[in-house]
Amino acid sequence: MKRKLTLEEGMSILQEGISKAMLILDGYPTGSLFTCEEYMKLYDCVYHMCVQQPPYEYCAELYEIFKKALEESITSRVMPALKDKSQITLLYEVWNMWTKYKVMSKFLGGFFLYLDRHFTEDRNTASLNELSICCFRDLVFSELYPKILEAAISLINQDREDNSDCRDLLKNVSTLFIEIGSGKMHYYDNFETAILASSANYYNRLFPQWLLYYPPIDIFMKAQNCLNQEKDRASQFLHQTSVEKLLQVVHEQLLGQTALDQAKLYEKQKTECGDCSIQYQEVLSGCAGLNLGEGSSRV
Structure with missing residues (x-):
């Protein structure tokens, strides 16, 4: 012993x-x-x-x-x-x-x-x-x-x-x-929330610049390109549900109601200045339902 x-x-x-x-x-x-x-x-x-x-x-x-x-x-x-x-x-x-x-x-x-x-x-x-x-x-x-x-x-x-x-x-x-x-997902959920807020802010600032410098067709191509890039980028480090939420946020800022509201304001300012060129809001309205990509939800 x-x-x-x-x-x-x-x-x-x-x-x-x-x-x-x-x-x-x-x-x-x-x-x-x-x-x-x-x-x-x-x-x-x-x-x-x-x-x-x-x-x-x-x-x-x-x-x-x-x-x-x-x-x-x-x-x-x-x-x-x-x-x-x-x-x-x-x-x-x-x-x-x-x-x-x-x-x-x-x-x-x-x-x-x-x-x-x-x-x-x-x-x-x-x-x-x-x-x-x-x-x-x-x-x-x-x-x-x-x-x-x-x-x-x-x-x-x-x-x-x-x-x-x-x-x-x-x-x-x-x-x-x-x-x-x-x-438990507390820290990850906070990470996801911060990403969504930051992304909304990023594209909310970016879209008015596009309105100033690009014709509608270029804007829609750039928006779709951004959606594709976000999907490719985020899929490499986020859960799929987070990727889908992120694409919805980006879509809203570039092709959804948020983008449409900005376009309406931009068109109003142009009209007041006597510019009668093509109206972005009409084209945006027609594109608001664009698909976010295969495997993603529609907004």
């Missing part, structure tokens, strides 16, 4: 493993950090500290040790890496750190795996995986989410202007918003 491990003795064994696991956030490959024997030694340590008889049963203490290790990894490595980052560099780095953090927390969770079987279910508390997500969300997202969201919207607008090679990054950001919500 193995002798009893005190909390202090167990902690001295685990601390070395925790410190090594944190090196994953510095870019160290997992294969270079632990041998199988070292990994099993750490797992066995936690296992025995969980199954010992009171007062040597330390499940609750080990759960707190795991949590504190996660929190320390974030405050000592993740947040400093994100400090002073903004726009696209922030998006790249937050995805990079989230990816490494998930690997680290899974690796670290392997040491403490017996807690999920012997403690979290019995106490009806967060699993180790759930806890790792909560720590990142509480310590990183609570502070940086507005900046991350703003940077993502800015990147989408930039992509409209110059077709920048950023859609894989936007896909990663979209995935991050879902994963950080533990399967």
Whole structure:
């Protein structure tokens, strides 16, 4: 029979493993950090500290040790890496750190795996995986989410202007918003809402410029081209339902009632100036029901 491990003795064994696991956030490959024997030694340590008889049963203490290790990894490595980052560099780095953090927390969770079987279910508390997500969300997202969201919207607008090679990054950001919500869509839904509002604003500003410089037929061709581009762009990083909502917003600004109202105002101004050229509002009225594209709804 193995002798009893005190909390202090167990902690001295685990601390070395925790410190090594944190090196994953510095870019160290997992294969270079632990041998199988070292990994099993750490797992066995936690296992025995969980199954010992009171007062040597330390499940609750080990759960707190795991949590504190996660929190320390974030405050000592993740947040400093994100400090002073903004726009696209922030998006790249937050995805990079989230990816490494998930690997680290899974690796670290392997040491403490017996807690999920012997403690979290019995106490009806967060699993180790759930806890790792909560720590990142509480310590990183609570502070940086507005900046991350703003940077993502800015990147989408930039992509409209110059077709920048950023859609894989936007896909990663979209995935991050879902994963950080533990399967709930709160962060992603906010992302979708911000995209729709930003897109409506973008095309609402763009359409009056078209009225000034382009004949009706060119405007309709440009509008259809924008719809096609939006569908192609958004399909690469948004859910299909979000893509359909986005196309409806763009359609409304370029070919729907919003565009028609702007055209009426423009025609009124032209008439007052004595210009009797073709009326945009009549053509817009005839095109208001244009299809948004195969597989999309009609407005």
